[in-house]
Amino acid sequence: MNQFSRYLKDSRAFTLIELLIVSGLVGIVMAAVLGLVVTTQRHTYTSEEVVDVQQNLRVALDFMSCDLRHAGLGVAADAIILEAPAGLRCEDGNGDGDCLDSGESDFLHFQTVTATGEIARIGVDGGVTTTSDEQTIALSDQKSARLLLPEGEDSAPVYVRIFRPSNRTQPLDRVFKVKAVDHEADPPTLTVTGFIESTVLRPGDLLVRVDDPDLDGDGDPNTDPPQHPNQVDYRLVKADTDDPDQFDLVRVPTGVDPDDETTFQRVAGKIVDVQFQYLLEDGSETAPAVGSDLERIRAIRITLVAATDATRTGNANFNPGQGDNVKTRTLSTVVELRNR
Template structure:
């Protein structure tokens, strides 16, 4: 007589269904966690990008404000007429931050239309190229021994005709004068707008065009070369997606105004700049606004 023992083991259909449901719930839970983490990560990255754009923009505006009124004629204010809550008009010797200090006294005689100037800081000549338009300014009062804009001979521009980076020297031509010109050690060569009848001093305008934060230096020089290239046809767009901009002007008596009068311009001691941007590329569909603000004091 044989005894057969049946010891087969397995899962019932109910057990399989239960395992499938539990596994499905676990997968759904893990996906929900992953999706939420992904959204949070992307949202935070977008917010960081917005914050970084605001910070870079504020730094550029702060730099311009600090340079306002630098090496300009006496009596010229760094904050210009037309500045208000949404537009900031600044005046400076060079909107391109390109300056070179003359190392020795030089005389441009009546017979000379050009002059080579020794420069005391070699690296300062790197911002200058042949064909650039320049002014030569006396730091003490912002005066110019030769003023191209106010010159009677058709507003001749002073032009760079040669640059020696090893000398270092900068040669400037197109002088047109009726008396000899005396330049002193310490006089400053400043790169300015290359347009005929360029503004003197240079002007910088910050404003908002739609959502584009713009810096207009007068000749719309996008690459900072000091010359207007064929593809440079408008003000520099510093950053997009700016929701609002606000300028507040702090006066000497500690009051604040948003639209200074002409009489108040010389009393402005600082400017508060507030930029607001929206982080619109949010995976959760939310629009999150971020603002940064800074107060910059005029140094000149």
């Protein structure tokens, strides 16, 4: 018998029991690895949604803070510039799927000279007395001139009002159409049309952009002029999710249909609560602010709460055994009303 035959005689195959034991051990190890992968993946998804929630809050606070710093600009000194609720709510009282009907929501409402926030200042070389329908005006800087550029050849016309901050008046109570902007000139210039009488423009006067809804469809903003001062509302609307506690924070400026939420500006999602505290001139705080307190508001403390979606990563079954997995985050800031 040669050496190869002896090897074949002494060798043995795995038994069925050994194969079953090995298969069982491999299955246990693979199940443990798969469970670890799934758990890690779920924690990753949750962490990503928490980051999204925090970013939403930062964007919302930055947006609202910038907006509210313009509150009262261009508004008479004795006017009420703000409606001041304790918070925002969205309750679908009639079951039609939204909270746009009367009494279904509270909203923060304020007035300002321009809802777009786009403002250019007439420069030292821009003081003129207009003598024709069209006038070219020198501006103070290139950055503000670029704000009034039309967005493209097919974009809607850009309209402005002229506002004099020294006495909170308009030299001419009209809306003017921007015909041309030369932001590369020194100084930059803006050409507008719409002067119907001789008007004195002074250095320091403001050109403020306004949106014209053109409700009468005639293309002339002065036959049905945009509201002055402009109005901005912040409110909550139903979010596109099955989670009933989540809302979108939206901005509704002058020129937007308040009954058509498809035209609202979405500021942030995943919002579950919005609260306000109003700091008065004597240092006290109140919420809501009503009556004479409205005239004494000097700053607003905004507190926003957002959360992960209870029907997705926040679902109790998403991480079994851990109960409610909804993660909430809160951010707060104080905004001074500079124009009061």
